[in-house]
Amino acid sequence: MKSIGTIIKEMIITHRKGNIRLNTEFVVLDDAHMQGFLLGTDYQKMYGIDIYNSINRHTTIGTRRNRNFHLIYQISSQDPLEELLNEFREGQLSTTLTSKQKLNLLKMLRKNRPAFAIGKEPLGKIRGHYIELYLDVERPYPPILKRPPYLTSLETRKEMEKHINKILDMDVIRKIGHNEIVEITTPVLITWHDAKSRLC
Numbered sequence: 001m002k003s004i005g006t007i008i009k010e011m012i013i014t015h016r017k018g019n020i021r022l023n024t025e026f027v028v029l030d031d032a033h034m035q036g037f038l039l040g041t042d043y044q045k046m047y048g049i050d051i052y053n054s055i056n057r058h059t060t061i062g063t064r065r066n067r068n069f070h071l072i073y074q075i076s077s078q079d080p081l082e083e084l085l086n087e088f089r090e091g092q093l094s095t096t097l098t099s100k101q102k103l104n105l106l107k108m109l110r111k112n113r114p115a116f117a118i119g120k121e122p123l124g125k126i127r128g129h130y131i132e133l134y135l136d137v138e139r140p141y142p143p144i145l146k147r148p149p150y151l152t153s154l155e156t157r158k159e160m161e162k163h164i165n166k167i168l169d170m171d172v173i174r175k176i177g178h179n180e181i182v183e184i185t186t187p188v189l190i191t192w193h194d195a196k197s198r199l200c
Contacts, residue, residue, distance in 0.1 A: 002030040084110065 011022040084106035093102055152160075167173050176182055 004028045004030055 006025055006027050008023060008025050011024050012019050084103065088106055088109065093105070097105065164173075168175070
């Protein structure tokens with residue numbers, strides 16, 4: 001990062017029992033966006049702010065104990081792997097993976113989080129990710145397309161309808177009107193085997 005220069009700003013920490021004004025010097029960096037900053041203990045001591053731990057963590061201004069500021073953020077020293085495992089605690093990882101492999105896998109999952117359905121977050125509608133598919137629709141047809149159509153059982157049709165409605169609600173697919181013009185429509189296939197269905 002390239003330093004452009006410095007600026008001095010006055011910061012006021014507000015409190016119902018008294019405020020404190022801090023003259024703070026900031027370094028401006030090229031192509032950098034600040035989301036927050038840390039105020040060091042040495043800087044706080046310079047302005048008479050004392051940090052102590054009694055009943056709970058808070059700071060005081062000067063020697064007056066009744067003018068305090070509670071610290072609402074706590075720094076965690078948790079191991080990175082344990083932190084990620086806790087975040088993905090509902091998932092299951094292979095026991096053959098090493099700790100480093102587990103850490104790399106969980107980091108990859110977190111980085112590509114929008115590609116997965118987490119909790120109530122919907123599937124689909126991921127922008128910027130496209131896959132080019134080639135459909136073999138020319139003669140001679142592949143063997144799978146030569147199979148004649150057949151009727152499915154009532155149980156299978158009900159299961160298919162249930163899954164179709166589910167992925168419609170999740171915005172993975174949408175219905176196309178009979179007079180709607182679209183570039184391409186892709187059929188949804190649901191296979192049924194051993195009393196289990198699978199979306200293809």
